[in-house]
Amino acid sequence: MIKVEGLTKTFGDFVAVDDVSFESRPGRVTGFLGPNGAGKTTTMRILVGLTRTTQGEATIGGHHYGDIPNPGRHVGVLLDASAQHGGRTGREVLTLGARTMGLPPERVDEMLELVSLTPTEAKRRVRNYSLGMRQRLGIAHALLGDPSVLVLDEPANGLDPAGIHWMRGLLRDYANRGGTVLLSSHLLHEVEVIADELIVIGNGRIVAQGTKAELLQTAGTFVRSVDNDALARALHDSGMTAVPSGEGGFRSDADPAEVGKVAAEAGVALVELRPADGAGLEEMFLQLTADTQREGDTR
């Protein structure tokens, strides 16, 4: 439904998005994962026609966003929950959207109810909203026109764990009903919870994409012990790989049973021994984050 092909965007010498291609299909929640400044927001802005591409194109259902009549009725967009007039009430923000799209006023009440903003909260000015409430309002705004596609930039930002759980339920249900969801996040855990498919982007390039199961499935073992140096030496002596991973542990290509045997022979007490699961993805993501973290949080 969403199709991005060979998308490149440069600002002067800076390449923000570098030959990015991916698809986001109906019935799926696609997570767009990358550190701050990786090009997620730029890609989404191009997708909804706010920024011009340098090369390549992005279409929704085969259409350029700008060619879609009354686009709010087809594509729900939330790019920045804080980009609202602080002096308007939550209800007024939705009312302006509903009027633009030509929707009945009852739709505003339905959406407020859907995102659990109470009538009292809806009467308050957005200036007094927490980031979590703004996100809920932004989701309500995106869903106003009963769209078939959702494009959400960092929608879980500012939500507490219960809020993230709620959003997972909402988006899961939306996708199950046949909707297409593309959402971005700079937090692996968030995307892991909400998305079915992942696109990992770093420095403007896609570094991995696939279903969550594919990407999280990492062969090997995660192991942590009271004496990591001794363990690493023992594993190495037995001809097994040992890559530092996660918090104070190692990932090895060998089976958990073999790693356990080596540790027992070396007399190193283990604290944790399990199949590696998402460790590979986590390492890759940490690597990406480390590369860009020095530049600071710019968006």
Added chain:
Amino acid sequence: MSAAVTAPIRPLDLSGTPSVPMSRLIGVELRKMADTRAGKWLLIAIGLITAAAVVIFFFAAPDDDRVFLNFMGITATPQGFLLPVLGILLVCSEWTQRTALVTFTLTPIRSRVIVAKIAAALVFGAAAIVLAVLVAALATLLAGAPDPWQNIGWDSIGKFTILQASGVLQGLAFGLLFLNTAAAIVTFFVVPIAFNVVASIWTAMRDIQPWVDLGFSQQPLFLGGDMSGEQWAQLAVGTLIWVVLPVVVGFWRVLRAEVK
């Protein structure tokens, strides 16, 4: 949960979706002006100050001067200050509050938003004139001066309309140019003063002033009396420089601006 949020989602199909009519966009722009504290109070201020100007004149002026045209004329100055601010706010609040992101996402053809804003600005300008006419007429009736309706006709109402419409549009144009409330307001009010200062020092400037100083060429619009062909020409040139040109350049700027 109602059916509207549980029904299956249809695949993207644009065939049944008409584009948003301009009338609806104008309606939304009018509402945006009135639904924030700043905007609402500006509208209230325009109403109150218009009425106050008429009331003050009513008590201050000698009986013979309390005619309709004078009451109208006294509203021109305060409205001339406030309507441009309204035009500026109409554009700049979208940028300072970053709502342009939502506005241009719902209406990706940005020129339609700008046209709707221009139309909304003119509606507010027209409403201000209607208010001025009503208050002035009421004051005229109460004053009971001899022959109070002298010299009025479509001609004078038309001139007031040109004056206030050009004021609100000039504000809007400066808003489009600067996309920043403070910069637009300061420039709007400082430029005429700077002009007068320069004209008072630099004599060569005095000769072209009627042609390039819009404040100067607009004076005949509210001073009453007939305007000569040259005065109309001067008004047209001033309007071209200070209203039409900024609208065109501002329009172009907004079409290309990166909306953050």
